[in-house]
Amino acid sequence: MALFRFTRETALPPAEAWRRLTTWERHGEAVPLTRVTVRTPPPTRVGTVFVARTALGPIGFDDTMEVVDWRPPEGATPGRCRLEKRGGAVMGWAEIEVGPGPVGSRIVWHEELRLRLLPPLFDGALSAVARPVFARVVTRLTKA
Template identity: 60%
Template sequence: MVLFLLERVAPSPVDQVWRRLTTWERHGDVVPLTRVTVVTSPPTREGTVFVARSGIGRLAFDDPMEVATWRPPTEGHSGMCRLLKRGTFVTGWAEIAVHPYGSGRSRVVWQEELRVRRLPTAFDRPLAWVARGMFGRAVDGLLKLP
């Protein structure tokens, strides 16, 4: 199991950054070899389920996630959501928080606990390094998308 934290400052207001990070299908635009499908009907709320399918052909796996906490930002206030990873291969959770940060900017805090089943703990450090890099690039990409 690995736990990692990412922080970013975005030059956009909280509501815009929140929308960029929580439009789940967009994650497939920034994570290589991944397609995200929302299984439940909109809008996103507690209980929303979506699946990230990553890989190619038989080397692909599903990473189903459920929204456990959904608190969108309100005027001048932070937003936070918690996702539970419910896969047979990848488990854990992620918390995404978006806070006001000065005039018209936002601070993103992404914290995640990640477990890959049957992966020995000796691989935790390399997994943390890879996950931090991959999720960091994903967050950066989501913040740049229109």
Template identity: 55%
Template sequence: MAVFRIERFTPLPAAESWRRVTDWERHAAHVPLTSVTVPTGSPSRIGTVFVARTGVGPLAFDDPMEVVRWTPPAAGRAGACRLEKRGSVVLGRASIDVLPTNSGSHVVWVEELRVRLLPAWGDPLLASCGRRMFGGVLDALLDGPVRRATEGTGATGRS
């Protein structure tokens, strides 16, 4: 399983960072050849399902995800969202934590991915590509000056 962690510090308040990074349909604007639909509708909560469809024509696949934890930030408390990936191609989980700071917020995104038919020796390449792609998505969603934190390759700090 490929595991990677991305962190960003932003001057945005935690509630605004949360709103932006959990706007599932907005993610598609930053991932090539991908559209996102939310068949269960908004607002997000436990049980919300959204589907990222990536590819062109018959070479496309669906990546359905379900929200299994939904705790928005409030009153100085961190927000936590957990997603389970339940597709026929992409499996795994993701966590998005938004922590309030004195100067804005700290966003931590951890992905654990498995791509069917990809051998385990491909995990480091998958993690590297994922870190780059999802880091760009996170930067675009936060849309403003952000300070990068140290990015690790392993799962750390998951709650």
């Protein structure tokens, strides 16, 4: 399993940073070759399911995720969302925490990522690639 964590600061207030990070379809705008489709009706809550389809032409894979914890930020209390990856090719979980920061919001992203066909020998390399990719997504989605 590739395990990684990073923190980002944004000038956005926590409620707005949370909204941008949990509008799942927007992740497709920040991840190359990816489209995100929400399979359950709004609003997002525990049980919401969405799929990130990454493909180049006919070759691709689905990353199916389910929201298993959903607590939006409230006042000084950080918000927390936990996603469980339910796909056949991509497994693991992700946790997104958004709370007050020194100038707006502090975002903490923590993820365990496993690719079914990738041997554990490559977990370090997967972590080294995934961490900056997800950090860039968070930066793009929360650009003030």
